[in-house]
Amino acid sequence: MRKSLLALTAGLLLAGNVSAASAADKLKIGFIYVGPIGDLGWTYQHDLGRQALVKELGDKIETTYLENVPEGPDAERSIEQLVRAGNKLIFTTSFGYMDPTLKVAKKYPNVHFEHATGYKRNPNMSTYSAKWYQGRYIQGLIAAKMSKSGVLGYIGSFPIPEVVSGINATVLAAQTINPNIKVKIIWANTWFDPGKEADAAKALIDQGADVIMQHTDSPAAMQIASERGKLAFGQDSEMIKFGPKTQLTSILDTWGPYYIERVKAELAGTWKSENTWGGLDSHMFAMAPYTNMPDDVKKMAEDAQDAITAGKLHPFKCPIIGQDGKQVDCKGGDHLDDGQILGMNFYVKGIDDKLPGK
Amino acid sequence: MVEAIILAVLAASTPLLIAATGELVTERSGVLNLGVEGMMIVGAVCGFAGAWLTGSIFIGALFGIVAGTLMSLIFALMALGLAVNQVATGLALTILGIGLSGLIGAGFVGERITPAMHLHIPVLTDVPLIGRMLFGEDGFVYFSVALIVGVWWFLYRTRAGLILRACGDNHVSAHALGYPVLRIRTFAVMFGGACAGLAGAYLPLAYTPFFIPGMTAGRGWIALALVVFSSWRPGRLVVGAYLFGAVTILQLHAQGWGVGIPSQFMSALPYLATVIVLVLLSRARSGGSTAPAALGTVFVPDR
Numbered sequence: 001m002r003k004s005l006l007a008l009t010a011g012l013l014l015a016g017n018v019s020a021a022s023a024a025d026k027l028k029i030g031f032i033y034v035g036p037i038g039d040l041g042w043t044y045q046h047d048l049g050r051q052a053l054v055k056e057l058g059d060k061i062e063t064t065y066l067e068n069v070p071e072g073p074d075a076e077r078s079i080e081q082l083v084r085a086g087n088k089l090i091f092t093t094s095f096g097y098m099d100p101t102l103k104v105a106k107k108y109p110n111v112h113f114e115h116a117t118g119y120k121r122n123p124n125m126s127t128y129s130a131k132w133y134q135g136r137y138i139q140g141l142i143a144a145k146m147s148k149s150g151v152l153g154y155i156g157s158f159p160i161p162e163v164v165s166g167i168n169a170t171v172l173a174a175q176t177i178n179p180n181i182k183v184k185i186i187w188a189n190t191w192f193d194p195g196k197e198a199d200a201a202k203a204l205i206d207q208g209a210d211v212i213m214q215h216t217d218s219p220a221a222m223q224i225a226s227e228r229g230k231l232a233f234g235q236d237s238e239m240i241k242f243g244p245k246t247q248l249t250s251i252l253d254t255w256g257p258y259y260i261e262r263v264k265a266e267l268a269g270t271w272k273s274e275n276t277w278g279g280l281d282s283h284m285f286a287m288a289p290y291t292n293m294p295d296d297v298k299k300m301a302e303d304a305q306d307a308i309t310a311g312k313l314h315p316f317k318c319p320i321i322g323q324d325g326k327q328v329d330c331k332g333g334d335h336l337d338d339g340q341i342l343g344m345n346f347y348v349k350g351i352d353d354k355l356p357g358k
Numbered sequence: 359m360v361e362a363i364i365l366a367v368l369a370a371s372t373p374l375l376i377a378a379t380g381e382l383v384t385e386r387s388g389v390l391n392l393g394v395e396g397m398m399i400v401g402a403v404c405g406f407a408g409a410w411l412t413g414s415i416f417i418g419a420l421f422g423i424v425a426g427t428l429m430s431l432i433f434a435l436m437a438l439g440l441a442v443n444q445v446a447t448g449l450a451l452t453i454l455g456i457g458l459s460g461l462i463g464a465g466f467v468g469e470r471i472t473p474a475m476h477l478h479i480p481v482l483t484d485v486p487l488i489g490r491m492l493f494g495e496d497g498f499v500y501f502s503v504a505l506i507v508g509v510w511w512f513l514y515r516t517r518a519g520l521i522l523r524a525c526g527d528n529h530v531s532a533h534a535l536g537y538p539v540l541r542i543r544t545f546a547v548m549f550g551g552a553c554a555g556l557a558g559a560y561l562p563l564a565y566t567p568f569f570i571p572g573m574t575a576g577r578g579w580i581a582l583a584l585v586v587f588s589s590w591r592p593g594r595l596v597v598g599a600y601l602f603g604a605v606t607i608l609q610l611h612a613q614g615w616g617v618g619i620p621s622q623f624m625s626a627l628p629y630l631a632t633v634i635v636l637v638l639l640s641r642a643r644s645g646g647s648t649a650p651a652a653l654g655t656v657f658v659p660d661r
Contacts, residue, residue: 035572036460036570036571036572037571038460038463038464038467038570038571039570039571039572040467040468040570068456068572153614159621184614184616185613185614186610186613186614186621187613187621187622187624187625188625189621189622189625190575190625192572192575193575193576194561194565194566194568194570194573194575195370195373195561195565195566195573195575195577196575196606196610197566198565198566199366199369199370199606199607199610200610202362202366203366203607203610203611203613203614204614206359206362206363206366206611207359207611207614207615218566218570218573219568220566220568223470223566223567223568241468241470242470242568352616353613353616354616354618356620356621356622357620357622
């Protein structure tokens, strides 16, 4: 009884806050956030995108957001809540909202949905994501150059393809600089828990890692690296404030232009279900300034960024050898195709660890 | 390495221990306050605000304690004064706390402070292995140990502690004997709130020195569960809190070493290990649960 009560309360507690402004005939746009808008990472950047949208089209639209919505079945209720409140275009901004979004989308064919980072679509449900692995590749190059111990520390959230492809891109890049580079991976099994992220960073540093990278949302790991005099990469957001002498660069999510484009299409009645997967070339994300590194490393990073943007360098250039020693099928000509990257569920050769669930 | 692990374990366990100690006293008086998470997060934001404004970690901790106490007074007013259902009031307190902390903290997001200093005694602190563990912690860690020892002494060695437990086991009898049940419970609730506020303040003041909404990340709920699984005994609470912290940190290290156990299982391990050990402990000793008999029941004195 007591425990079922606790479970119930956890659900209630995470129901989140609603904020809205009212106006009668404006187009209503809804957002579902997985964290608090003040997380200084993933959700914060989505909310910056929403704010850019309001600034651009504020006279024609009205936005609502629900923050702290847990992933999984409970999200369905929150998404439906936005539908019933009259929102006509709803952005669900985390991988774990995929199935709930699809379920609600099938129930309400007249409402349009946009799901971030997933792969399931419907005539009224688009997906959008960014090729962050391009940024991870650049980080891998920098990390291998800057690491003295030859051990990189990587804090993962959940072993989903987006995170796995980031790890692989990092390692492939690092191996071009130092073929014997080691990467230690710790899965936090959460997107957001500053204490746990800090503990993971401490564990990695205690085990010899001197460059920390993360795929979780808070600046805690950056701060620990800074305290211990190590180097680190930010995540989603500019985190240099938490490690002025620590941050090498950071992948900055820039959702604003995409949100504006999609809402304009909705206003014009030309919205279609699409799969958008933009990279450095389409400005779906940007790299924070390259800091705390010598000029030659900085130049190498900038050159790599230019080459990737121009399409001359592909992080998953074939041949790619999997952890099992077998060569991975090369479906995209001279590099892996998008499907292989979006569904990536293997580690490349050179990673000692085992992929959870494999 | 062992030293580093122990330090991390103590840091991870301390907020759980402080919050659970407070809740243990509250529940021993017969009141179930499910608002620990809410009081913690308000303690976190106020603690950060205090330290940021004054530059003093000590004043920050005081802010956290006061904030947690004020939150618990809301609970006392509703659940004791107006005899509202305790479960519902506690849940409402958590939801209120999370919203309130976001509101207060909006201006502090992204700011940083210098974390609490660690003790340093020449020679003693430099003793290998145990030196930093015993003589190199921050003040919160020492305080948490003193707190739980003090609570144990109070509950089992003082007359006031006996009266408090009597209120928790049979409030009608305690009332008939002339003890002011509601006043005693109010103090117990306030103590719980003060501890939760301090536990919350520990996070931005010592653990991760910045404030972010939701940074307690469910620690209040773990503290609540620890109280239940320790069968309301201070000694077992210490075992539970440190065990939970230890397994949390060790599983992170085990992942780094690459032991090949699925990380999802490893993440669940702290919960599993703590529940199993504490259940075994309580079976071995007294058999059956020792919940305060009047826990969570409403008391309206007849005059």
